[in-house]
Amino acid sequence: MARTDDKRDADVVAVTEGPAAAAGLTRPAGLDRERILRAAIAYIDAHGLAALTMRRLGAQLGVEAMALYRYVPGREDLLDGVVDTVVESLFDDDGRPDDIHLEHAGGWQDYLVRLAHGVRRIALAHPAVFPLVASRPPAAPWVRPPLRSLRMVESFLASMREGGFSDQAAVAAYRAYSSFLLGHLLLEVTQLGAQVSLLDLPEGDADAQRSTDLGRYPHLTDLEPLLARDESAVEFEESLENLLDRLTRVLHEARNSEDGAVLDR
Amino acid sequence: MARTDDKRDADVVAVTEGPAAAAGLTRPAGLDRERILRAAIAYIDAHGLAALTMRRLGAQLGVEAMALYRYVPGREDLLDGVVDTVVESLFDDDGRPDDIHLEHAGGWQDYLVRLAHGVRRIALAHPAVFPLVASRPPAAPWVRPPLRSLRMVESFLASMREGGFSDQAAVAAYRAYSSFLLGHLLLEVTQLGAQVSLLDLPEGDADAQRSTDLGRYPHLTDLEPLLARDESAVEFEESLENLLDRLTRVLHEARNSEDGAVLDR
DNA sequence: GAGCGCCGGTTTACGACGTAAACCGATCGG
DNA sequence: CCGATCGGTTTACGTCGTAAACCGGCGCTC
Incomplete structure (x- = not known):
């Protein structure tokens, strides 16, 4: 890895040294899962995902790497948090003109258009993070195509059903829509400066999250058998x-x- | 040529002596860029890309990790080779019913269908490798959307032009087609067991390959200005x-x- | 034959990485 | 005053990619 780490990280500076509470740029202290996640996102946006290491992220916050483990179980889970944060920003940060959480105000077509633009917005805002959005959600890995935010899937299905789509048609619509949307953006984001690669499946353990709170997503649980089918061909x-x-x-x-x-x- | 070495077989085996020698599965020796690449592909298919390390790949071939560097400049370039091998298999391994290299035999529609099926075939055959196919080709990083095999791009453009498409239309068609194809397959491959992530851009150095042999791709060089435009919106x-x-x-x-x-x- | 250079592989070494475990200075409830 | 708990640091281990030194044997040339 000697060649890839040639980053211009001179600005990171080790304010860590001693009691240097000299009010440097890096925050003095006061860790916080929230703060860590935000810092991680910023760092990924700036230097790419591969450049994010626990040590560097620690340094960025003026803290030793191991301190992070107090708030985050490990690197993988940190990435989980990053993805969730980014994708949930679709619903949270209001004030946007084309925001989603008006839900199905103007009919399903309007909803789909707004959703598409919203997702594209976050894709372009965080290109380096976006590929992770199209990964299997830990709680419902059977959704096809995979989409990290179950909240989004649920919202989608609700809209379509309300719009008069049958169960079958709603799921088919989800397939076509997400396939187009994610596919397109995945590619757009790729050409925007980052190479996509892939990690292997962590698998094996993820039993904890498995059957958790997906009671909050009635449409989703309802349509599971349809959503789980592999119709990609x-x-x-x-x-x-x-x-x-x-x-x-x-x-x-x-x-x-x-x-x-x-x-x- | 069949003989691995004219010496006593026992001696040859004894050289690589160690724990793995008795296993018999690991090849005796006789490295080769070809053999290395094939082994790498097999390994990635079997254990995922993240699991591929120089040391392990070496072991797989019954050899020490550093031996590989004799034939491959480094891990990154090895991956390059892997991608190229896989994608070029589209044109090489003939005998397939829906093979491509008949080129534009039955008109462009037929060609596009065959190409799509061919690409999908390799995507499903090597899911863990495929995401790299949708990455920037070192020689022509300005192609949008990015597609590793310039040979494929060239072939595509030729077909469309020959089919009566104007320059503009041919490029637009390339955009729509590759966007659909790669996007869809990227997603399909994702749900097939592997998480997509991304490496940061190697950039900075890749000057060597920059202006190499893209003289072999007249259509491509010809349409560069159009292909380089960002029309994703x-x-x-x-x-x-x-x-x-x-x-x-x-x-x-x-x-x-x-x-x-x-x-x- | 005798020497020698190259070729293909091994050994050793270094600086990253993620993270387990031990450690320590505060702060605080009893 | 005194342990306990919290927040962060130190140390340590095993793995990674790879630079550099090393070395046995094959094929040259004299």
């Missing part, structure tokens, strides 16, 4: 077909009217 | 709109005829 074929139709249409349009405006820009 | 809106149309259509169809077959299954 069909979905794939359908989307592909749809895309080809779209392309063909564009080609012909461009051929007839020579201005060629619709898709090409 | 428009693309995003268009796809979203298209998706909503699709959903609305499905909803209405299901409402009229009560069988509800098209999208829900």
